[in-house]
Amino acid sequence: MSTPTFQLFVAGDSARSRAAEANFRRLAAERLQDRYELLVVDVMQDPDRAEEHRILTTPTLIKTTPTPMRRVTGDFGDFDTVMLALAINPSIRR
Amino acid sequence: MKKAAKRSSPKKRATTTRVSTGAIRKTPTHIPGFDYVAEGGIPTGRATLVAGSAGSGKTVFAAQFLSMGILEDDEPGVFVTFEEPPADLRRNVKAFGWDIEGWEKQGKWRFVDVSPDAHGPTPIVGQFDLGGLMARVTNAVEKTKAKRVALDTLSALIHAIPDPALLRTELFKIVAQLKEMGVTVLITAERPDDLGPITRNGVEEFVADNVIILRNSLADERRRRTVEILKFRGTAHKREEVTFTITQCGIVVLPLTSQELTQASTTLRIPSGISELDEMAGGGFFRDSVILISGATGTGKTLAVTQFMSGGLAGKDRCLLFAFEESRDQLIRNAEAWGMDYVKAEKTGRLKIVSQYPHSRSMEDHFVVMRDMINEYKPDRVAVDSLSALERVFNLRSFREFVISITALLKQKSITGVFTSTTATLLGGGSVTERHISTLTDSIILLRYVERDGRMARGLTILKMRGSLHDTSIREYTIDKKGMHIGPRFRGMSGILSGAMVPTTRRRGEDSGYSAEKQSEEWHDSWQTTEDMSSDE
Numbered sequence: 171m172s173t174p175t176f177q178l179f180v181a182g183d184s185a186r187s188r189a190a191e192a193n194f195r196r197l198a199a200e201r202l203q204d205r206y207e208l209l210v211v212d213v214m215q216d217p218d219r220a221e222e223h224r225i226l227t228t229p230t231l232i233k234t235t236p237t238p239m240r241r242v243t244g245d246f247g248d249f250d251t252v253m254l255a256l257a258i259n260p261s262i263r264r
Numbered sequence: 265m266k267k268a269a270k271r272s273s274p275k276k277r278a279t280t281t282r283v284s285t286g287a288i289r290k291t292p293t294h295i296p297g298f299d300y301v302a303e304g305g306i307p308t309g310r311a312t313l314v315a316g317s318a319g320s321g322k323t324v325f326a327a328q329f330l331s332m333g334i335l336e337d338d339e340p341g342v343f344v345t346f347e348e349p350p351a352d353l354r355r356n357v358k359a360f361g362w363d364i365e366g367w368e369k370q371g372k373w374r375f376v377d378v379s380p381d382a383h384g385p386t387p388i389v390g391q392f393d394l395g396g397l398m399a400r401v402t403n404a405v406e407k408t409k410a411k412r413v414a415l416d417t418l419s420a421l422i423h424a425i426p427d428p429a430l431l432r433t434e435l436f437k438i439v440a441q442l443k444e445m446g447v448t449v450l451i452t453a454e455r456p457d458d459l460g461p462i463t464r465n466g467v468e469e470f471v472a473d474n475v476i477i478l479r480n481s482l483a484d485e486r487r488r489r490t491v492e493i494l495k496f497r498g499t500a501h502k503r504e505e506v507t508f509t510i511t512q513c514g515i516v517v518l519p520l521t522s523q524e525l526t527q528a529s530t531t532l533r534i535p536s537g538i539s540e541l542d543e544m545a546g547g548g549f550f551r552d553s554v555i556l557i558s559g560a561t562g563t564g565k566t567l568a569v570t571q572f573m574s575g576g577l578a579g580k581d582r583c584l585l586f587a588f589e590e591s592r593d594q595l596i597r598n599a600e601a602w603g604m605d606y607v608k609a610e611k612t613g614r615l616k617i618v619s620q621y622p623h624s625r626s627m628e629d630h631f632v633v634m635r636d637m638i639n640e641y642k643p644d645r646v647a648v649d650s651l652s653a654l655e656r657v658f659n660l661r662s663f664r665e666f667v668i669s670i671t672a673l674l675k676q677k678s679i680t681g682v683f684t685s686t687t688a689t690l691l692g693g694g695s696v697t698e699r700h701i702s703t704l705t706d707s708i709i710l711l712r713y714v715e716r717d718g719r720m721a722r723g724l725t726i727l728k729m730r731g732s733l734h735d736t737s738i739r740e741y742t743i744d745k746k747g748m749h750i751g752p753r754f755r756g757m758s759g760i761l762s763g764a765m766v767p768t769t770r771r772r773g774e775d776s777g778y779s780a781e782k783q784s785e786e787w788h789d790s791w792q793t794t795e796d797m798s799s800d801e
Contacts, residue, residue, distance in 0.1 A: 179396060180395070181393065181395025181396065181398065181399060182395070186391060186392075186393070189391075190390075193390075213395055213396050213398075213399035213400070214395075214399050217399040217400055217402070217403030218403070220396050220399050220400050220403075221376070221377075221400050221403070221404075224377060224378070224381065225396030225397075225399075225400070226378055226386070226394065226396045226397050226424060227386065227388075227392045227393065227394055227395070227396055227397070227424070227425070228392060228393060228394075228395030228396045228399075229392060229395075230386065230392075230396060241383070241386050241387075242386060242387050242388075242389055243386045243387070243388055243389070243392045244388050244389035244390030244391060244392045245389075245390035245391045245392070246389055246390055247389070247390045248389050248390065251387070251389045252389050255387040255389060
């Protein structure tokens with residue numbers, strides 16, 4: 171199975187942006203054995219990419235692979251709900 | 265002075281109409297009739313809320329605001345759509361003649377698509393904001409150099425963001441940012457119903473400076489659309505609820521006085537092709553006026569149209585004739601008899617004759633075909649001979665909307681229009697066409713048969729002419745090979761317009777023309793009454 175890929179859209183270098191990225195990396199370390207790829211996109215710097223992915227709220231995390239593509243918004247403090255929203259089943263992972 | 269500036273070139277107009285009357289400038293919407301009610305348009309650099317129940321025309325209003333900005337003022341726009349996908353919008357407004365796709369290619373229109381997608385709302389885990397939307401909207405404004413932004417329909421956002429307090433602060437930030445960028449913002453919001461609170465959550469009112477209400481109510485078993493400006497912070501506007509219709513040109517607001525829609529905004533006069541008539545009109549007709557010629561069959565309406573066309577050709581005007589009663593060949597033959605060579609004129613490229621059957625299309629399609637031809641041919645004069653041929657085929661409501669649309673189109677393009685209308689009775693009387701469109705035209709010329717000394721004479725009067733003094737007398741006219749000749753007024757006669765003339769009893773020391781004049785005055789008065797009545801509907 172390929173490495174899960176994520177895109178994290180944040181708005182500027184705010185406390186909320188940093189919290190979201192930190193929370194996600196912690197979640198990935200705990201639940202994905204750090205096997206993941208993450209691209210952080212600042213919507214202020216790259217609004218065209220935000221347009222392309224139709225980002226409304228920030229922070230928004232998109233799981234691009236494996237399918238199905240899923241997204242979740244917030245600062246991701248609650249790992250269980252994030253896992254659920256991203257449709258990553260902990261029992262399948264190796 | 266605002267009016268005078270209206271017909272100048274787009275760029276010039278944009279700056280001249282922005283002359284401030286105080287601290288607050290206005291941006292013209294160019295929605296026919298609306299800017300009259302709003303006294304110039306919506307406040308520039310501010311946020312205006314357009315609230316209405318479902319189907320009240322909010323989206324059309326928003327799309328028209330942007331489209332007219334591009335068409336009239338060459339101001340780019342950004343349309344943030346929360347409900348309808350861009351593809352649907354592009355398709356839906358095409359019928360109004362707005363080519364969003366073309367403008368997108370030219371970089372004058374940009375969508376920010378926030379319409380719901382197949383995934384549904386994104387799950388929320390923790391704190392978030394509308395940073396994505398903010399970045400996309402400001403990016404679109406910067407890229408297009410937009411002056412106008414529409415947010416349609418903001419109410420749909422509540423599905424994505426269920427917390428009204430959060431939504432309110434977040435939207436406030438976005439609107440504040442847009443205002444700082446100097447753009448004029450139009451926000452639409454859905455009202456639960458036509459009465460009660462302006463919006464469901466009060467979010468939209470909070471972020472807007474100004475509020476416009478659209479209603480679509482059922483009165484006397486008829487739909488009645490109205491627009492009302494509830495508040496314009498610190499600037500003037502009319503206070504009443506004003507009727508509007510959605511026509512093939514989009515929204516057309518009809519202030520009771522119909523001033524804005526029909527008032528001649530130029531003082532430039534053009535010859536009608538009948539010199540005596542020009543004299544009666546005080547030196548010709550206004551460039552962007554619409555003239556209705558009403559008369560029974562054979563009174564010379566088509567002749568008047570022919571002369572109107574030759575009057576244009578004698579100058580440098582391009583003329584377009586829509587014929588609904590006679591075939592092309594017939595028209596050419598008739599014109600020839602009056603010494604007008606239509607075939608030759610067409611070869612010069614300054615005349616185009618389009619003959620159509622009224623039955624051939626729906627009213628909407630007739631309009632679209634005519635609009636496209638007008639846009640393509642770019643005439644200075646347009647004649648429709650006759651309007652009543654269309655009236656007979658379609659129901660009154662769509663007929664009236666058709667006339668409103670075509671009138672609005674002609675005015676928008678500063679084209680002189682002549683419509684003819686055939687009265688049903690030979691002597692006296694009016695037609696349905698007249699009654700229903702008299703308020704929409706600037707000038708009305710009546711042609712009537714008059715029985716006199718056992719023969720049929722013809723009488724002509726200018727019943728009304730907006731914005732100008734004119735001769736109100738009833739004049740006798742004759743028709744010969746050279747066309748129409750208007751003679752002196754009927755003297756010593758009354759009952760002229762009813763068709764049966766009777767000699768006035770002469771009183772000593774009184775001008776014998778008194779009665780004919782009085783007749784005409786009475787007619788003018790009675791017309792005024794019908795006009796008022798018809799504009800009420």
